[in-house]
Amino acid sequence: MYTYLKNYTHFSTKEELDAATNLHIAKNYNHLNSTDRTVLDTIRRYSVKYGSAHLKAExxxxxxxxxxxxxxxxxxKLEKLSIIERIPYVRPVLSGLGANVYSILPINEQAEMNTPSKAEEANDGKNQANNSADEPLFIKSNNKDLKETYPAEKMPLTLFERMKSILSSTIGDVALARKLFGIHRYHSLKLLMFSIYSDKEELFDELALRALxxxxxxxxxxxxxxxxxxxxxxxxxxxxxxxxSDTFHFYDKPADQFFYK
Known part of the structure; x- marks a missing residue:
């Protein structure tokens, strides 16, 4: 049933998955709190059988x-640190809406994606000096970015820029991003004005990207x-x-009739 998850794994064995997870934690320990590490370990445990996990945040x-x-x-945070990859998954049921697939990235992908700053390179020189000639390439290729935190130069800074990036690399219609971003703001702002949803801006951003x-x-x-x-x-x-989804609806009209077409 979940064999499709093998298509998203970056590892051949459970041992490789566990080793990469431990290295990610060691390299980014100062930037991960206990909750971050627990979430990563949960994704790892769910990934043991097929190499990736199909999970809801809930x-x-x-x-x-x-x-x-x-x-x-x-x-x-785990995404920004290039520790995991989140893949929106379209299912043939529920109108194509489903949980995300999460895949833990191998360490060498993090090295390719991150570009250390000058200050970081100076610090990394101390680590590189300890490399031996026979050190495994898997480890050696990553010592240069031990101090890397958020690869901002590889991640768009705003939701709008992320939407532009996705459209540019897929259908090529970058101009459409502004219109879609406006639709996202239209839907989200109507709910953010209510105190019960005022802390869910990140959720609305995530849903906007998922919808895209x-x-x-x-x-x-x-x-x-x-x-x-x-x-x-x-x-x-x-x-x-x-x-x-779990709320009793008091209205006899579909919710989408309250939104513009």
Missing amino acids: TIGKAIKKSESTVRRAIR HITVQKTKQKTIHNMAGYYSGVLNKLIDETLF
């Missing part, structure tokens, strides 16, 4: 007794004449299922 939160917002913050990934993937399956409209529908569905 599932991880229940496993470690933390809130979903706390789990999402930890996941975002789903929309882009759908363009590979069929022609979408109104990308903005399709994206709005997917995002609205994601927000509804994430926030209101």
